[in-house]
Amino acid sequence: MAIIKKLKAVKFNQNHLLGIQDLSFSEVSQILEEAKDFIKLNKSSSKKIDLLRGKTQINLFFEPSTRTQSSFELAGKRLGADVMSMNIVNSAIKKGETLIDTAMTLNAMHPDVIVVRHQDSGAPNLLSQKVNCAVINAGDGRREHPTQALLDALTIINRRGKIEGLKIAICGDILHSRVARSNIYLMNMLGAEVNVVAPKTLLPHSIEKLGVKTFTDMKEGLKNCDIVMMLRLQNERMQGSFLPSPREYYEYFGLTPDKLVMANKDALIMHPGPMNRGVEIDTNLADDINRSVIKEQVELGVAVRMACLKLFCKKN
């Protein structure tokens, strides 16, 4: 692991984890380094430590989530924190309370960290201005999903030993994807070359200014890639028609063996989930134990979130 050296002496500057954009190289390295220790812990028979004993973690999820919410919950519990997950469906938010008022209410309970997912971009930023504890962004609108990018980086490092010099293709619904944005920032920072593959209607305006090459021909975009990251079509965020049909999308942008052949022969397949088999990815490829690291991503997700909780909780 060439790029991750022991950097214990480096000061951790951030109070909140709002996005990859706010992190420095050394902070990212520190998170990944910490996470590596937790990978081992998570595989051992006794998975619980008391690093965050007495600390309170609140999960505030305004959007449905399976893996991220359970991953954060497990991460907090394994570190010994008291974890509370707010069920927004039954909360005052539904009765017209504003985000800031909810934040003030929760703040009065003296949490040490709030993990927030919100449909509006920038909601965690607003929250972080109003509470006294650390705020960790678990996905906001289409802006950032920093822990997903960090766990993706950890997965790649775990398999390839490094990220620097790798060629990474991010494919699919880039327009609506916070995972794509966080990964673009992070992989660029860690020295990878990033290709973005999508139909033009699903490419955000000026995306190339984020430091990527764009492709509408998937075979071209996958050429010589070491990593293929697939994204889901976020139909629930789409207003109006972006594509003719799932069939046409699969034909041109679905990951199939004939397209994957353009990538390096040991290229890894990644997917943040949830997956739509037969829409963006061939079902056999998704399960190919030699290529697909999708399950590993979920596994390392817990370790990365433990590292984030540790570093950001400790700040306060």
Added chain:
Amino acid sequence: MKEKYLINGHIIDPKNQINEIGGLIIDSKGLIKAAGKKVSIENLPDDAEKIDLNKKVLIPGIVDMRVFVGEPGYEYKENFRTLSNAALSGGVTSVVSMPNTNPVIDNVSMVDFLKRRGRDKSRINIFPAASLTKNTDGKQMTEFGLLKRKGIVAFTDGVKSIQDPRLMSRIMNFASQSKSLIMQHAEDNILANGGLINEGEISTRLGLQGIPSLAEKIIVERDLSFLEEYFCRYHISQVSSKKTVSVIKKAKAEGKIFSSGVSINNLSLNENDIGDFKTFLKLSPPLRTEDDRLALIEGINDGAIDVIVSDHKPEDEESKRLTFSQAATGASGVETLLPLSLELFHNKNLDLMRLISCMTCNPAKILDINKGNLDKGNEADICIVDINKPWVVSKNELNSKSKNTPIENRKLQGQVIQTYVKGEIAFSRTD
């Protein structure tokens, strides 16, 4: 009222091409008796009471073509009294009030109410605009003729754009017979739907849905095509993009007759100022790129754009303390319109005569009102400005009821010293 002799000022009156050291005489009825260099100490009677302006700039009171009042329905955001105080402290003596109230200004009885409230509570001239369509629903046109007879100076759906092309063509066709002024907020609803800021790199980085500048250009192009068939008094309320400026430039060069305005916000700020989700900069039309901003300034210089407005839209703090997508749109600005626009003069973007004309005689001409000039016999609505005085914008010192200024802590150069309405001092800065 005694006659007033204001002498030794820098008199600027773009309508009469006055830009010289001189004075102004206000007669006993509050009307302008004379203005310019001929009014000097030598020509005045010895016993006259003279007010020395010390070379400060004297201009006609500002005419702001786009102001949201709040009465009726949103009095907690702004009422006529607070609006007057805000306007006067910024040298604004006449405003066109937008019809987006609750209920909407779309019928004759609402105009009566507005005029009565304006007369009783306002210390500035209120020129009400009525909506183009009933309840600004974009379906049924309002009574242009009857409303105009009641004193409505312009018709607009304010924050909304007329989407239906058939309706818009009929509005333009019908309005021509009553010579009504049609003001369009140019934005295609479907293209802009869900959009929050300018579409571009910033919207991609912030993860906010963009509003393409095409949404504006398309409506302007459509309306200008209608104008060929149905000639009427047509005004584009606020231009925000370079693309639209070139459409306007081309159409004017071809001889089409219409006018256009721009918000001081789009002239002084750009999308980068939104920074970390500053909701006070959530505006409609949105702030666009620096390139767009420079094109707008260029548009004023070459005559494509005629008017600068404040787009004064008071919003209470609660409606801004939300996530960007939930926060209200609009910014307070009537009292900073003139000082902020002077930045364009100090930066050598615009000369003073042209700048002042965009806020005095140009809007007055478009509205067909006798304001924004120092004509002899006209009511003395004037404003005295120290154009070099430095100050810092602070929301706590604003007179508007709502404090949603987009330029908090901005250092400005130029401040209004005194404002006269109908020959009487209506505002005087004490510090």
